[in-house]
Amino acid sequence: MRKEQRIKKNPEFQAVFKKGTSMANRQFVLYRLKKQDQTMFRLGLSVSKKVGNAVMRVQVKRYIRQVFLELSNELDPSYDYVVIARKPAADLNFHETKKSLTHVMKKARVLKSENSKK
16 A cells, blocks of 8 residues: 555544544444545554554554455545454454455445445
């Protein structure tokens, strides 16, 4: 994922939390905020120390980034997304992570394939 696709600064995270909408399941919380004149989506990640040690947290972040990379064609590019990983996310492998994140995205209706059906 390129640098311009990342949310890194605290004020950017706070804007998504305060002005955006959220959807959650047992493993992840997904916040999204509509941004005008944005050509590609941006992603922010939050993985707390409750999830596990540094190795586990980095692995969870890699899985989340890879899921967003694989689903990038189906995601609306005019949004900022922030994903918060909850404690049960540490027990998931990549395929389970993808399934869980896809579930949250469908609930939040951010996938284009979901939007076109309704």
